[in-house]
Amino acid sequence: MTDIKNELKIAAELTEKELSRLLPESDPDYPVIFEAVRYSAMAGGKRIRPFITLKVCEMLGGDVSAALPYAAAVEMIHCYSLIHDDLPCMDNDDLRRGKPTSHKVYGEAMALLAGDALLTHAFGAAASNPVLSSEINLTAVKLLSERAGCHGMIGGQVLDMIGEETPHSYEMLLKMHEKKTGALIRLSAELGALAAGCRSGSSFDAAVKYAESIGLAFQVIDDILDADGDEAILGKPVGTDRREGKTTFLSFMSIYEAHRRAELLTFEAKNAIKDIENNEVLVALADYLLVRKS
Amino acid sequence: MTDIKNELKIAAELTEKELSRLLPESDPDYPVIFEAVRYSAMAGGKRIRPFITLKVCEMLGGDVSAALPYAAAVEMIHCYSLIHDDLPCMDNDDLRRGKPTSHKVYGEAMALLAGDALLTHAFGAAASNPVLSSEINLTAVKLLSERAGCHGMIGGQVLDMIGEETPHSYEMLLKMHEKKTGALIRLSAELGALAAGCRSGSSFDAAVKYAESIGLAFQVIDDILDADGDEAILGKPVGTDRREGKTTFLSFMSIYEAHRRAELLTFEAKNAIKDIENNEVLVALADYLLVRKS
DSSP, X not given: OOOHHHHHHHHHHHXXXXXXXXXXXXOTTSHHHHHHHHHHHTSOOOOHHHHHHHHHHHHTTOOHHHHHXXXXXXXXXXXXXXXXXXXXXXXXXXXXXTXXXXXXXXXXXXXXXXXXXXXXXXXXXXXXXXXXXXXXXHHHHHHHHXXXXXXXXXXXXXXXXXXXXXXXOHHHHHHHHHHHTHHHHHHHHHHHHHHTTOOSSHHHHHHHHHHHHHHHHHHHHHHHHHHHOOHHXXXXXXXXXXXXXXXXXXXXXXXXXHHXXXXXXXXXXXXXXXXXXXXXXXXXXXXXXXXXXX | OXXXXXXXXXXXXXXXXXXXXXXXXXXXXXXXHHHHHHHHHTSOOOOHHHHHHHHHHHHTTOOHHHHXXXXXXXXXXXXXXXXXXXXXXTTOOSEETTEEOHHHHHOHHHHHHHHHHHXXXXXXXXXXXXXXXXXXXXXXXXXXXXXXXXXXXXXXXXXXXXXXHSOOOHHHHHHHHHHHTHHHHHHHHHHHHHHTTOOSSHHHHHHHHHHHHHHXXXXXXXXXXXXXXXXXXXXXXXXXXXXXXXXXXXXXXXXXXXXXHHHHHHHHHHHHTTTSTTOHXXXXXXXXXXXXXX
């Protein structure tokens, strides 16, 4: 039986070591930006995305060392998006993972630049993967750009903003999630497959389907926890979606139905990879994300 | 005798066509971000950086078609930096090239995302250059990341901010310019050489030396125009550096001396490429930038 929490912990440590290796070294004439970059990138978190990259790579017969630079690159993109999302002109959040947000510590201008820097260096990290060929690294760079760009994560952010003005239809809610968080989770799986030398075919498609399904399940659970979670465990106030009049899964179904939906998505995720050997850790991740309380 | 203004115009048209081809196509569910991206990327300007990429490529025997995706990528990075620089938390500018800045038209959040998008898609554009090999495109991506990152353009931006608090030494002023605008101008030349299949050696070094020299000359002239230019021609108020107490070249020398410095740098730029055939257009560019009034 997989000890998923321990697996997550081990992978997070590997990812953090790789991040530390790949983030730019400081310049004594202007250390502040390098500090700001590390403040956000080394701030912990579950490191779910790099975990997926590493474990998809292993499941498909690749070596973790080949996946690590890609895992770090995905995490840099994720961290950049959090810094920019937290800015006053976006969500205006003061806290992130229990710590003051970047702009609270370094000011808005430096936080803006720290986000820009993480995005910029993510591409350098993926391009410089020393284990893989130029061709594979170039494919990774193209995928990063596509999934993080206007048809991926940025598009999802825009749809989220549009949804604050005009309530989304259910179809548009799905599209928003597919892009806002789904695109990067999908990218995590794609880069893991790529690192294992798998660029297409049924195993690649299975990894993508797995990622799409757990990504959406993650969002459904998020909406349930916001409505029905335990503030003490969650670490943030509940009921904010409702107070802000946000369209969520619970705008279209009951908590019970939403839970059934998350269960179905988790089943679909596990089902997608059921015929692949060494799928235990990813199966355990899907189950873990379903029952999470925070 | 080279008609440099006409050369610039022709290259700008080519670049804009390439930009239009490479920028992401709209999605009818959220057209606003695609509009915001094009609003800034297609807003004109002299397009000096892509010009350098195209002309260095041609000078070194390459074909313009190989350099165009790189030229567009550099210009996307430049445009992203302008959008983010104009934001209220940075320079808080309302006008850019005579038009309202991105955040004045689309709001701060959308402007932030439009900048992020241009940075993100610049990497995709360079990575997808259809004319060149994976290996060369990957080198281009690494250079983009390095020159736009913390040791390049972002670093220069940070040094600029530090200089607003504590006046720079002359050495630090040079370092700031080398990074803030120098890094991207250097990148323009490097990518042009790369597109011509030239990755190192004396021609590569000559192109880099040329770019470094005209980049710095450009900054010296900027400082002179701010102190001594004609507002009507310049299209913006003069004397702002002095009113804001900014450290410039004129903090260390007279206007006469600064002009001599710009002339020397221009000479050095032209001298660097004097033994390369077909250098006429780049020689003309160096001269043109020296005598520009806006």
